[in-house]
Amino acid sequence: MSSAASPPQTRAGRKEWTALGLLVLPALLLFMMLTILFLASPYLAADLEPTGTEILWILDIYGFLMASLLVLMGTVADRYGHRNLLVTGAALFGIFSVVAAMTDSPTMMIVWRAVLGIAAAMQMPATLGLIFSMFQDAKQRGVAIGIWAAAISGGVALGPLLAGLLLEAFSWRATFLVAVPVMAVVVIGGLLLLPGHQASQSNKLxxxxxxxxxxxxxxxxxxxxxxxxxxxxxxxxxxxxxxxxxxxxxxxxxxxxxxxLLDVRLFVNRTVGGALGVFILAATGLGGVYLMFTQFLQQVKDLSPIKTGFAILPAAIVLIVVATLSPVIARRIRPGYVIATGLAVQVVGYLLFTQIESTTGLPLVIAGFVVLYPAVSPSMALTTDLVVGSVPPEKAGSAGGLASTVNDLGISLGVAIVGTIGTAAYSSDLENKLPDGLPAEAKGAADESLAGAVAAAQNLPDNLADPLLRVAKDAFAHGLNVGSGVAAAIAAAGAIIAAITLRHVPPTGSAAPADQSGEPDTVQVTEFGSK
Missing domain, CATH: 4.10.860 (DNA Excision Repair, Uvrb; Chain A)
Structure with missing residues (x-):
């Protein structure tokens, strides 16, 4: 947080904005890699023949290790230099992407995906630390953070689209190789454009x-x-x-x-605690519904991977615009209120999803997602700035790692909580609607998931397959309705928390007033953020 007593801050110029374009690349790509294999996994499985457990680990180990190591790598970046860690991580990511693309063993694929997760964790907090060192002016920094956050959200959204394009033209191995030229640009550009010597040797690792x-x-x-x-x-x-x-x-x-390693006393600072609480709620609601929405497009609306990606594209474009504008709006309106408004709009989007049926027209479904998805942008763009701006500059990498960890953790919670509730609602709705004469094996597969019902229907005569698919799709739509209702409640809670706990934070274009507790935020930051 800034204060009226702060010294004049240097405004960023053309070089810094060019460097921001470079920093956006790893943010976009690394989060794209979280979702890009979801559509490619059937093709990968056909070639490598992994067990069910192995394919699960191939898909998840990247995100597991990335989330687990973000805070550590943020501290390493603070100590040894953000540019050094970013360039090293990018080089490793490019090298092991080639290794993974050439792999024919399921076990080794798990290993290389784990290494890619470590290399990703090296880069993310370093990018945020560099942004804070290059953009010292609060207004410019807010815009830069908004662009960075939009790249993360865009990466998650565009993963299926890129996967669909690559699978149409090449093979699943191309989903790894696409990272190589991007990481080469990051390495070369990082050495030429990014500032060095941000290292701090004050603390032992x-x-x-x-x-x-x-x-x-x-x-x-x-x-x-x-x-x-x-x-x-x-x-x-x-x-x-x-x-x-x-x-x-x-x-x-x-x-x-x-x-x-992590100053847990930071959570006592109500700006940090409130921002992270809102952040995890926003990510939790979105994580589960986003997963069910992509399944709805592919399995209920029967869209191919590439068409699914294009269906998500309008919402992703609007998200990037909203994420870029959110810091500009926060110059005049308190960030807590901007975040709360975004989450309130997201509640509307979730409520629209509670009315979707399997027969609902695709334009209406996409329009609902255009309302829902971009509304998460203010929380992503502004809470990261609030968290990292509330700690000393030498701890920016650590705080950035913490914010990114909370985002990844929130998405995982959403898949677990909202996804499980949606699956239970699907099974419950399907239970008494299955057609008579359905074989026990097909009934068990359909009860487990919509994908199981689709697979079972391929081996059934039309008089059983058609009714099974109809009731299974209706049941999945019901599960999406219920999951969206839960997500609406989560987003509403986040909106209330943002409006209450962050209401003391002034617009970024004004000086910070004293905290309502009687102490300015800058005093709290010094106490909780440094030793």
Missing amino acids: DLFSALLLVLTLLPFIYGIKSFATEDETARSIAAVVIGLAFGVWFVLRQLRSSAP
């Missing part, structure tokens, strides 16, 4: 705390993800409990340390 953080997040994220995919919940519960136990150990260690 606490590797044991880093290990505890990985042992906290990795089983926890695995546990909440597996709730949506596993029939047996014991393993999921055990993973969550193990993660929470390591989490308590991690927090206690940070509180006792004179140089913590």
Whole structure:
């Protein structure tokens, strides 16, 4: 946060804005890689012949390790230099993308996807730390953060579109190779355009705390993800409990340390705590509905991967515009109110989704997503700025890693919570509507998922296949309705929290007033953000 007593801040010029264009590339690509294999997985499975468990790990290990290591890599960037870590991570990502594309072993594919997750975690907090070092003017920094956040959201949205294009023209291996030229540009451009020497040697790197953080997040994220995919919940519960136990150990260690890996006292700062709380709620609501929406387009509306990508494109374009404009609006209106308004609009979008049926026209479905998806932009664009702006510059990488971790964790929570509720609603609605004479095997497959119903229908005569597909699609639409209702409640809670806990934050174009507690935010930042 800024204050009236702050010294004059240097405005960014052409070189800094050009460098921002370079920093947007890894933000766009690395989050695109979270979703790009979802459409390519059937083709990958046909070639590598992995087991069900192996394909799950191939898809998820990248995101698991990326989320688990973001805070650590943010601290490493603070200590050894943001440009150094970004360039190193980009080089490793490009090299191991080629290795993964050439792999014919399911086990080694899991290994290389894990390495790619580590390389991704090296880059994300470094990009944010560089933005904060280059854009010292609050107004310019807000715009830069908005563009950066739009790139992240656009990457998640455009992953299916790019996958569809690559699968039409090439093979699943191209979904890895597409990263190589991008990372080459980041390496070369980073050395030429990005400032060096942001390193801080003030604190010794606490590797044991880093290990505890990985042992906290990795089983926890695995546990909440597996709730949506596993029939047996014991393993999921055990993973969550193990993660929470390591989490308590991690927090206690940070509180006792004179140089913590993550200063957990930052959460006492109500700007940081409120912003992260809103951020995780926004990501949670969107994560589950986004997954169900892509399945709805492919399995209910029978769109091909490339057509599914193009169906998502209008919302992605509007999202980029809204994310870019949000920091501009926040110059005149308090960020908390801008975020709350965005989430309120998102509630409207979710409520529209509660009315969708399997027979609803595709234009109306896409229009509903255009309302829903871009409305998350203010929370993504502004909360990151609030979090990182509330800590000293030397901890920008750590705070950026924390914000990105919360985003990834929120998406995982959304898949687990909203996705599980939607799946349960699908199964419940389908239970008494299956056609008579359906074989037990087909009934079991249909009850598990819509994909199972579609696969089972291919081996049935038309007099059974057509009714099965009709009731299964109706049931999935019902599951999307219920999941969207839950997401609406989550987004409404986020809107209320943003309006209440962030109302003290002034527009970014004005000086920061004293906190209602009687102390200015800058005093709190010094106390909680530095030792």
